[in-house]
Amino acid sequence: MPDLHFTKGHGTGNDFVFFADPDGLIDLTPAQIAAIADRHFGVGGDGVIRAVRSQNLPAGAAALAEDDAAEWFMDYHNADGSVSEMCGNGIRVFAKFLIQNGLATLGQGETLPIGTRSGVRDLQRNTSGFQVDLGRWSLEGGEPLVRAKNLSVARPGLGINIGNPHVVVALSSDEELESADLTFIPVLDPEATEGANVEFVVPMDPLVKDGVGRIRMRVHERGSGETLSCGTGAAAAALATRHWAGSGAPNQWRVEVPGGTLGVRMWAAEDGEHVSLSGPAELVFEGDLTY
Structure with a gap:
């Protein structure tokens, strides 16, 4: 061998x-x-x-x-x-x-x-x-329901593609974020044809500080289970939170994951809006x- x-x-x-x-x-x-x-x-x-x-x-x-x-x-x-x-x-x-x-x-x-x-x-x-x-990102459309162990009810997710598929779910508190048992695969309804990484997100308080958006995130990655971090998932989570926050939300974000901190930035390019990840x-x- x-x-x-x-x-x-x-x-x-x-x-x-x-x-x-x-x-x-x-x-x-x-x-x-x-x-x-x-x-x-x-x-x-x-x-x-x-x-x-x-x-x-x-x-x-x-x-x-x-x-x-x-x-x-x-x-x-x-x-x-x-x-x-x-x-x-x-x-x-x-x-x-x-x-x-x-x-x-x-x-x-x-x-x-x-x-x-x-x-x-x-x-x-x-x-x-x-x-x-x-590169360019896109909304996948629809709001699939997401069920995760230890979360009492299904939550709507937002589908985002950054070269790979994601579904981002907003939670109400740090306690909810910590309680989710991501050793079990979250269930999507309807099911994602190619599978998807699923991110669970809560805003930090305040959401925006010094012009930078701030969120916390945990993730279950398709094919790998829960991981301490997901780079494209951090970008998807920031994009989803900006989408929910509406006009005036920042284009620069700080994403706290169990393994550390990642930076996400969005900007306009000739072929559409791009998103970058740093860490x-x-x-x-x-x-x-x-x-």
Whole structure:
């Protein structure tokens, strides 16, 4: 059995197993990926991320067609081995993984384009670590009812897509937020065809301070369960809260998650409104495993 050199990293507690496969020669099965992500018998993580050159992966062709500078593709899988389109925390740590291993460079003021199944995403350094432009977002329409264990009644959710699907639910208090048992998968009615990450949100008091919106969030990620943080989920939660707050709500948000704090910003671009995510990226250890 071959050995795989890996690096463990996280962004606000959302943790991943990274490995470099520039030529696209390592083809792990979903079962092997799930075994690596297992917290009891494997390395443990919310997902497994392969660094592969876009030219060596079929999914990378679209990334290169969009931006021929997108040399690297983030091949992301959830903890259960299923494929996911994007990961806002994962892509920031992915950038640090590339840089630390000499696979890419990113100076102050420069941009690093990375291919994903949701398209090319541009990253820059900032004071908190890295900032990623998550691109255009969209309301999915409708208000699916969301049931979660320990919440007494179903709540309406707001569907938001940021390259991957989310349903955001507003709760009334910190006590409600803490009481939700997210070890159980929240039930959506109607059910999301492709599944969805489900975010539960409460406003902080005051909601806006010094021109910045402030919310707290917990999340159940499809394919991974409850995680300490979800980057695209933080963006979706901020967008949903701004939507509910109405005109005059800020375009800059601070999102508190169990694993730390993330920044979200919205701005107008030529192709529509974009949303960005900023926060820390940490690499914590590396090793070898047999797969």
